[in-house]
Amino acid sequence: MRRIGIDVGGTNTDAVLIEDGKVVRAMKAPTSEDVTTGILDSLKSLGSTGLLEGKKIDGVMIGTTHFINAVVQRRHLTKVAALRLGMPAAASLPPFCDWPEDLAALVCGGVWMVEGGHEYDGRPFMPLDEAAVTTAAHEMKEKGLKSVGISSIFSPLDPSHERRAAELILKVIPDAVITCSSDLGRIGLLERENAGLLNAALADLSRDTIAAFEKSIKDSGIAAPLFITQNDGTVAEASQARRLPVYSFASGATNSMRGAAYLSGLQDAMVIDVGGTTTDVGQLKNGFPREANSVVKVGGVRTLFRMPDLLSIGLGGGSHVQLDPLKVGPLSVGYKLLKDGIAFGGKQLTTTDVAIASGVLSLGDKSKVAHLDAATCKKVFAEAARLSEEAIDRMKTEAGDIKLIAVGGGAFLIPDKMTGVSEVIHVEHGDCANAVGAAIAQVSGECDQIFKDMTRVEAISAAQGIANDRAVAAGAARNTLSTIESEDMPLAYLPGNSVRVRVRVVGDVAAS
């Protein structure tokens, strides 16, 4: 097994080559404005080592924060036509009703609500008003809208109205890109609809980004399929990731935590990932990030995504340092670190300058930071440690000291002894933990179907068997499979004991 993992971060694009479970090489290149160049540069520098010569690469797995950043920073978003099937129900709460106003203003291209939808038992709530859907499609076309989010009442039980509406829209707007809420899962109209609308808002960015990724790989001369890492630590083929970019939202954080687990060999520990601007703290349980418990908001929008539970604080290698009174972060010089930091001839004192002055890092011009005496440096490090300790304490679910894995480019800020921590573990290639996490991403198998004349327990176990087989067929090692989602809904309207079961399992890539 030979894989390349790439993490496209805000500051650096990291690439690692993993061969039979070992990190053979790790490379860093600055992230470029066009993304492509950064990836191409890091792939080329991997290639220049001669390590790839004549070898088959099983896959290039890319993790990116592109999609979530677009929503958070309100950039590169597509105007979306929202079509909801379910009138006259829910009329007082139209699509976008619980979005932050600025984001709704950017994304909402128009809202159409027509009759349709289903009951909990599968009967139609109202017949689908096909004429109204077609009228809506013509209005969308007039407004120049091409990205459409369709939601329908109880569509996870019966997606037929959403699918029919999509067909009708495609007749009017043949190049429309349509997200049906039933593709994104579960019960809860508003949250499912929100996920669908966010997904639709990423239609253009997703198409362009995935195309850029594919071009970079092609241009680098590497012949390998592209995979995009997902929120749950698995990978999706490029075509699916293009269609459902929201599933890649939190993959950056998931990758760094899975990478930390892999590099340290620990399954249960706290992970602190210190970047240039922010530090993320999360907890590993059985080698996976602990999931956020409550409703997850993305850029202020309420969704039902499963996301790793993370605490982010404004501390990193580029954090501004103020000496009197002492203050570290949350402002940061970000990607301008090697220009604006004092050791690099700039004017802003940063945590990296302090690390250079105290000899922790050998970068830049040490003489430029000679005025920082040892006592001052010590005070700054102590403040960074205090901020980290506080974050670690808040993420703990039980009292007692815990092992801490420090990764990321700014991990030098994490001292070897900390309050509430039994042991601080710095790992080799820890600064590329995200890329490592991408390279070792897992394979999943899913089963979502209706079982008849079985007990609930039999149906779930049948679904599990199918999902397991699918995961193994997709390349997972059977002895590593574990269930990460299991949901069942009885279908009272169907004869016999009918139940719809959805099971998702994941496993490590089998050695080949």
Add this chain to the structure above:
Amino acid sequence: MTARELTLDEIESLAVGAWVLGTGGGGNPYVPLLNMRALYKQGHRAHLMPASDLSDDDLVAGAGGMGAPLVGAERLGDPQTIVRAVRTMEEHIKRKFTALMSVEIGGGNGVRPLMASALMKLPVVDSDPMGRAYPEGQMTSTAIGGLKPSPLALVDVRGLESVVHNTPNAKWTERVARKICVEYGSTAIMCAPPRTGAEIKKWGIHGTTTKAIAIGHAVREAQRRHEDAVAAILAVEPGVLLFKGKVVDVARRVTEGYLRGVLRLDGSDDFRGVSARIDFQNEWIIAYRDEQPLAMSPDLICVLDSVSGEAVGSETIRYGQRVTMIALPPPEIFLTPKGLDRVGPRAFGYDLDFRSVFSS
């Protein structure tokens, strides 16, 4: 009548507190809260008054939803349909209401009468007949008080309107109304049998909206300060922590207009190695620890998100969630022999004598 205008911030707290008192059911108040935000934005205001300020001949409408909470999460709900339920009843009895009331403070029904209050300019009485949420209409202080069990109006957003005109008791009202509700799609907006000011003063469970606001306020403050929100609830209410753990299985089914099922938990923290199970019928009815009864109705069993302290409902709780189970004391009236007849474990089909977690 002295009624005061509620601030939107109080309603935000009410939504959080009512969900805790919902004991798993009553439906997530998030949708009613969204409706309140929209109504306040349009300039409408809701008002609250204490039951003690009612005059004996005031006429009070209990307005709210019934059905399976799962359906509410899809069909949502709108203020106009609640107004229509109240109007349907007025048309039937040929009298006008002077105040509104919650049919149950727990869950979405703790907020729904405010939606009608904002549009009808009628105050909401700070009382309810449950002090929590319960799945059935006869599980109320007003039924225990023997108040007239009919008429009851049921409406649906599609324009369906029904009145259960006359029944011998609340159990029959519930049976007939439930059939109508199931036909509507297992969700309906109802106007409960009209009550006089005198009846509410005598039989209502008082101050429950204020109580829910206080619980919600405690949770929101704790979240804001990054403090333990579960502890914050136990600081404002005389509750008991029962269990802490992770959801390992949820079996649920929609039958007869209810969401029924079983929740299983594996213990964490101080409860490592212990398992728990909760049976539910919309609401959490009975909890077991290692298959021994741990807490049961009418004690309030509240399942909370261990991190945020917010309640988790039976329709949305999911595999892997980390939750904390607490018990809150029930209204006194449910502890009387008549009360236990209606809401004790036997009323839910369990052959058990009621034992309160607060009696030992």
